[in-house]
Amino acid sequence: xxxxxxxxxxxxxxxxxxxxxxxxxxxxxxxxxxxxxxxxxxxxxxxxxxxxxxxxxxxxxxxxxxxxxxxxxxxxxxxxxxxxxxxxxxxxxxxxxxxxxxxxxxxxxxxxxxxxxxxxxxxxxxxxxxxxxxxxxxxxxxxxxxxxxxxxxxxxxxxxxxxxxxxxxxxxxxxxxxxxxxxxxxxxxxxxxxxxxxxxxxxxxxxxxxxxxxxxxxxxxxxxxxxxxxxxxxxxxxxxxxxxxxxxxxxxxxxxxxxxxxxxxxxxxxxxxxxxxxxxxxxxxxxxxxxxxxxxxxxxxxxxxxxxxxxxxxxxxxxxxxxxxxxxxxxxxxxxxxxxxxxxxxxxxxxxxxxxxxxxxxxxxxxxxxxxxxxxxxxxxxxxxxxxxxxxxxxxxxxxxxxxxxxxxxxxxxxxxxxxxxxxxxxxxxxxxxxxxxxxxxxxxxxxxxxxxxxxxxxxxxxxxxxxxxxxxxxxxxxxxxxxxxxxxxxxxxxxxxxxxxxxxxxxxxxxxxxxxxxxxxxxxxxxxxxxxxxxxxxxxxxxxxxxxxxxxxxxxxxxxxxxxxxxxxxxxxxxxxxxxxxxxxxxxxxxxxxxxxxxxxxxxxxxxxxxxxxxxxxxxxxxxxxxxxxxxxxxxxxxxxxxxxxxxxxxxxxxxxxxxxxxxxxxxxxxxxxxxxxxxxxxxxxxxxxxxxxxxxxxxxxxxxxxxxxxxxxxxxxxxxxxxxxxxxxxxxxxxxxxxxxxxxxxxxxxxxxxxxxxxxxxxxxxxxxxx
Numbered sequence: 001x002x003x004x005x006x007x008x009x010x011x012x013x014x015x016x017x018x019x020x021x022x023x024x025x026x027x028x029x030x031x032x033x034x035x036x037x038x039x040x041x042x043x044x045x046x047x048x049x050x051x052x053x054x055x056x057x058x059x060x061x062x063x064x065x066x067x068x069x070x071x072x073x074x075x076x077x078x079x080x081x082x083x084x085x086x087x088x089x090x091x092x093x094x095x096x097x098x099x100x101x102x103x104x105x106x107x108x109x110x111x112x113x114x115x116x117x118x119x120x121x122x123x124x125x126x127x128x129x130x131x132x133x134x135x136x137x138x139x140x141x142x143x144x145x146x147x148x149x150x151x152x153x154x155x156x157x158x159x160x161x162x163x164x165x166x167x168x169x170x171x172x173x174x175x176x177x178x179x180x181x182x183x184x185x186x187x188x189x190x191x192x193x194x195x196x197x198x199x200x201x202x203x204x205x206x207x208x209x210x211x212x213x214x215x216x217x218x219x220x221x222x223x224x225x226x227x228x229x230x231x232x233x234x235x236x237x238x239x240x241x242x243x244x245x246x247x248x249x250x251x252x253x254x255x256x257x258x259x260x261x262x263x264x265x266x267x268x269x270x271x272x273x274x275x276x277x278x279x280x281x282x283x284x285x286x287x288x289x290x291x292x293x294x295x296x297x298x299x300x301x302x303x304x305x306x307x308x309x310x311x312x313x314x315x316x317x318x319x320x321x322x323x324x325x326x327x328x329x330x331x332x333x334x335x336x337x338x339x340x341x342x343x344x345x346x347x348x349x350x351x352x353x354x355x356x357x358x359x360x361x362x363x364x365x366x367x368x369x370x371x372x373x374x375x376x377x378x379x380x381x382x383x384x385x386x387x388x389x390x391x392x393x394x395x396x397x398x399x400x401x402x403x404x405x406x407x408x409x410x411x412x413x414x415x416x417x418x419x420x421x422x423x424x425x426x427x428x429x430x431x432x433x434x435x436x437x438x439x440x441x442x443x444x445x446x447x448x449x450x451x452x453x454x455x456x457x458x459x460x461x462x463x464x465x466x467x468x469x470x471x472x473x474x475x476x477x478x479x480x481x482x483x484x485x486x487x488x489x490x491x492x493x494x495x496x497x498x499x500x501x502x503x504x505x506x507x508x509x510x511x512x513x514x515x516x517x518x519x520x521x522x523x524x525x526x527x528x529x530x531x532x533x534x535x536x537x538x539x540x541x542x543x544x545x546x547x548x549x550x551x552x553x554x555x556x557x558x559x560x561x562x563x564x565x566x567x568x569x570x571x572x573x574x575x576x577x578x579x580x581x582x583x584x585x586x587x588x589x590x591x592x593x594x595x596x597x598x599x600x601x602x603x604x605x606x607x608x609x610x611x612x613x614x615x616x617x618x619x620x621x622x623x624x625x626x627x628x629x630x631x632x633x634x635x636x637x638x639x640x641x642x643x644x645x646x647x648x649x650x651x652x653x654x655x656x657x658x659x660x661x662x663x664x665x666x667x668x669x670x671x672x673x674x675x676x677x678x679x680x681x682x683x684x685x686x687x688x689x690x691x692x693x694x695x696x697x698x699x700x701x702x703x704x705x706x707x708x709x710x711x712x713x714x715x716x717x718x719x720x721x722x723x724x725x726x727x728x729x730x731x732x733x734x735x736x737x738x739x740x741x742x743x744x745x746x747x748x749x750x751x752x753x754x755x756x757x758x759x760x761x762x763x764x765x766x767x768x769x770x771x772x773x
Contacts, residue, residue: 016040017040018038018130019042020061020063021043021044022043022044022045022067025069026047030094030120034065037124038128038131040131049077052064053081056086056089062090062138063089063090063133063134065094068096072102072105075093076105076109079093080110082110090130090137091110092112092113092130093111094114094120095117097117112133158176158179160177160259161173161174161176161255163254164253164256166253169192170188171189172185180239181196181230182232183195193205194206199230201227208220224240225240225241226240238261239260240258242257243255243256244257280297280370281295281300281301281369282295282297283366284362284364286363287334289314289315290313291309291310291312291314293310294306294310298368301368302317319348325342326355330364330366339356339359341357342354343371343375353370354369380524383416387416391409391531395539406536410439413528417529419511421490422439422441423440424498425437425457425459426505427454427463427506430769432455433453443513445488452487456486459507459509462497463507468497468526468529469493469496470494471490472516475515490513491512492516496509496530496532505537505540507533578597624658625658625659626654627658629691630649630652633666633689642682644682646685647670647687648690650690656768658746661746664743665739665765668739670687672736672737673708673710685710687706688705688707690707703749703764703766707762708760708761709758710761711759712756713761718754722738722740722753748767749765749768750764752764
């Protein structure tokens with residue numbers, strides 16, 4: 001272990017003035033004489049020995065002269081005391097004459113010299129001796145101080161300090177050598193420097209060293225270079241080395257200050273590991289804007305090797321940023337030494353980045369966080385807010401019809417989703433068909449009224465899924481062999497169900513012939529499509545409710561008309577007949593009047609029954625089931641007074657309907673035929689119920705008809721016969737065919753009147769779904 005080194009105190013020596021303390025019983029005269037001998041001497045007269053010691057301790061004098069009158073013993077004692085406190089101090093002793101014994105005693109006590117007093121008063125010899133002694137003492141002190149400081153620095157330094165001769169041998173090594181290299185200084189001094197160099201670097205070192213000796217050409221940066229060293233146990237030590245060169249007595253010496261940077265390298269490796277673990281790209285640039293470090297994410301982002309990028313200017317790898325705000329902020333960070341943050345679009349990478357720059361000793365440390373998704377999310381959110389506001393404005397318009405608002409909603413969805421086709425379809429689950437109700441776009445198969453089997457439509461998956469179907473790339477999703485893809489060739493599609501009163505009504509869809517380049521549909525986009533479908537559901541349901549309310553109001557008006565007119569007439573007849581009967585005429589007249597009253601009351605009863613039936617048949621049917629047409633027709637025939645009339649029914653045929661209402665429909669048609677027959681008992685009248693063939697020539701029924709052999713319906717009355725209250729029979733109510741029309745409409749069937757083959761009446765009911773038992 002190295003002992004601590006005491007560093008000598010500075011003397012404050014001034015080469016232009018030498019401070020001399022003259023000690024004697026009466027020092028003034030001799031002090032003046034000494035002062036006169038040299039302009040450099042500043043003489044301080046001192047009478048007491050302890051004053052002299054104090055001045056020496058405080059460093060106020062450079063030399064002490066002890067006069068002969070101070071006393072021999074006191075003088076010798078003072079010399080010893082001064083020498084003890086300041087060993088290098090020049091001390092001269094004066095004698096009255098030439099006294100060899102006194103001189104010997106003074107020199108033995110430690111005096112620098114002993115001269116007679118005449119060397120002061122008669123010659124300048126003492127002054128010369130003082131100047132030389134002080135100068136030599138000052139030089140020795142300076143050298144001792146320098147050597148002591150060098151030893152203190154090298155012995156206590158954590159750096160290794162080596163001095164190497166011109167032939168490459170180690171001349172000096174401090175104790176730090178053992179800490180860094182594992183060798184003691186004694187083991188390497190006198191040996192070659194290459195003992196501290198790994199074998200693979202030694203030849204290169206020799207060549208570089210020889211080249212420098214002969215040409216002065218340096219192959220390394222002498223101020224700082226990082227190289228490996230060889231430890232005594234064989235492992236390599238990372239080092240940072242600074243070199244120097246001096247010439248001593250014509251001989252060149254080389255000095256190396258060596259730092260062990262293992263800890264720093266470990267920190268840097270840990271830093272690199274941390275920087276590699278972070279998800280952001282991180283780079284360091286120097287004051288020339290060139291890369292000095294890139295983590296793996298940055299290398300991946302710039303798509304070039306690390307070796308190519310190191311030393312490259314930042315702007316050469318990120319073209320398009322030259323005039324951006326980001327560069328201005330980075331320049332400000334360089335100039336002001338302050339951190340800077342800016343979000344910028346980098347054209348060459350087609351991404352948005354948050355760029356955070358922090359000043360460093362050698363440039364800037366820069367984090368690049370990819371915020372493209374965040375920016376897009378913000379833009380999407382802004383677009384979503386805008387489209388929601390627009391959707392709200394459209395849906396609350398009071399000056400537009402449902403069709404106009406729906407057209408605007410379809411166009412809004414197309415623009416927001418950036419898809420060219422938008423359409424509303426009606427799904428018939430019984431016929432399993434899809435029909436386009438309204439559309440936007442130029443797709444030839446997605447125009448209004450276009451229809452196709454549900455099995456060939458994308459919408460079949462929409463109604464099967466949980467309310468929404470989103471396909472960003474149909475081929476990748478396995479649709480290439482699907483009948484819907486073959487028919488419509490849609491590369492991307494998003495659609496949602498439209499429901500009315502909880503029942504499937506149709507779908508609202510947006511599509512394109514191309515796959516969606518931006519990837520899948522976002523959650524926000526899907527939610528918006530659902531919201532639009534909900535609005536269509538609500539609007540359609542509201543429209544249906546409004547239409548139902550209008551029909552209800554029409555029925556109320558009809559009821560009011562019946563009550564105010566049709567019921568009033570038989571009521572007046574009954575009242576008049578009763579009044580006449582009560583007046584007391586003959587018995588025959590009274591009985592006739594009461595019969596008139598009974599007929600009027602019967603008519604009122606029929607009117608009320610038909611009125612109630614009309615009210616009941618106005619609502620939409622919901623409980624549908626397979627109904628055998630022949631069986632129901634036969635049952636209905638038995639419920640009507642048909643007299644001698646006959647009924648013909650078809651072979652087995654099933655329709656999808658409400659059985660009770662279909663029976664009511666047939667009863668009213670049968671009753672209408674009987675009421676308009678040419679005979680009171682229906683003799684000769686035949687009523688036929690049979691199926692209708694479809695227009696496409698297939699054998700399947702598209703509906704059924706009821707025809708009779710009666711007088712038929714005049715052509716000019718066929719448009720009016722379904723109006724409530726219209727009748728040509730004297731005792732008819734005018735409600736029978738209205739009830740038939742209401743039942744057909746409640747089933748969503750079409751009803752029309754025509755002429756039968758025999759010239760009688762023929763009623764055709766079409767748009768019926770066939771069924772199986």
